[in-house]
């Protein structure tokens with residue numbers, strides 16, 4: 001009979017620190033790189049597939065050894081490998097389940113995810129995966145008795161091991177250099193599939209970017225901004241409400257021709273639907289700052305966008321009032337230092353549970369805010385109110401709408417999308433759009449009720465789209481250049497109060513014609529500046545969707561009201577179109 005003590009003794013292994021690192025690297029090369037190898041092997045060119053596979057595995061092992069071994073010592077090796085086991089298991093689970101790629105922007109998303117979001121992502125699928133690929137190996141790891149060597153010998157082994165790894169990497173690369181080089185040129189995104197290097201690299205890049213961003217104050221934007229002539233001419237306040245949608249895709253938007261009634265309330269309202277709008281990014285972390293920047297996707301520069309003030313700061317320079325109301329993971333620096341509140345803190349009755357609120361919470365106190373706008377500093381206020389939705393944030397679409405909006409059934413009611421059929425997933429997603437439609441409909445109704453006293457405009461635009469099973473992809477966040485159009489085409493809707501045309505001369509019929517042509521997030525910044533009539537050198541009329549749809553007639557009868565500003569010449573009182 002074997003006593004338990006003896007059995008434990010038998011299950012104890014001995015290994016050196018560097019041997020442990022090597023074993024871990026071999027384990028990951030085979031267990032965590034199915035996607036990487038699958039994608040990479042298709043690029044084998046004229047090298048035999050088996051040879052290419054062998055070379056890639058050797059390179060994976062050698063690369064990870066070089067990355068990890070310098071940090072592995074007697075006291076650090078077990079905690080370090082445990083952390084990597086858990087991280088790699090989580091990462092590969094999401095890569096396999098949803099086809100998401102762990103690049104830097106996705107990693108920023110992961111590390112900034114709030115606990116509520118994280119809880120929704122936990123599932124039985126993940127638990128099983130974690131048990132097999134993290135917990136079990138970790139138990140074995142902690143059973144290992146580490147063989148220690150005197151430090152001169154240990155150092156020699158460490159350096160020797162690193163040199164060997166570099167030599168092995170080079171030796172494996174040489175015969176397959178041609179296909180690897182062409183793969184790195186043509187399909188760079190494949191490197192984001194190599195685990196755990198992908199999340200080590202991305203996490204490092206995110207940390208470096210954060211450190212850089214935190215160290216520098218934001219560059220000021222549009223300090224020259226001043227109120228346009230309509231500000232003093234107006235007798236009523238002007239409020240632009242900008243609703244930043246979440247994960248709504250153009251393909252499922254009824255106003256864009258989707259066959260299901262996902263936007264019945266908007267369909268009954270005189271809204272202007274922009275049918276061909278592309279997003280700046282494929283995740284919130286990229287799109288949100290980009291939407292509020294003067295130059296977005298057309299000359300994308302993440303560092304410039306994050307290092308600079310946003311549209312909101314510029315409006316404050318001009319003397320406008322701004323407010324950000326959030327029902328999601330925050331404004332990502334867009335409203336830094338400016339007035340903001342969170343729906344979850346307002347805790348509207350019957351709309352919140354478990355730290356999450358339904359989007360109707362965004363409308364709490366809106367009437368009062370519109371009433372207050374009439375009397376800011378005793379004159380007609382100019383205001384931008386941003387409402388940041390939770391929208392159709394996945395994968396738990398069914399948590400985004402109250403039961404009354406479960407219109408399309410059966411809807412997926414599991415946090416783990418893999419437990420549902422594609423039809424159920426689409427049903428839940430469409431229900432969430434239908435609820436967004438209701439939130440927007442209610443918002444417009446409130447603005448309409450105040451039309452006699454407040455001129456207003458609503459702009460709704462989603463931050464990015466979503467994959468719902470096309471080409472086996474789910475969710476969003478693929479790098480922009482390889483992302484399918486479902487992740488990049490977003491709905492956008494405008495509504496203008498009847499008094500607005502008189503207040504700043506926007507011609508709705510003209511805007512409606514413009515709405516059929518392509519537009520993008522790049523237009524948002526300049527369109528809002530135009531709507532609020534803010535003058536600044538940053539403003540580019542070519543990117544204002546309402547440019548060419550603005551009549552200047554409003555200025556003529558009111559010219560006397562703003563003394564110093566010259567009235568437009570009679571020749572310019574026609575519609576500029």
Ligand SMILES: [Zn+2]
Pocket residue numbers: 246247283284285463464
């Ligand atoms: Zn988003």
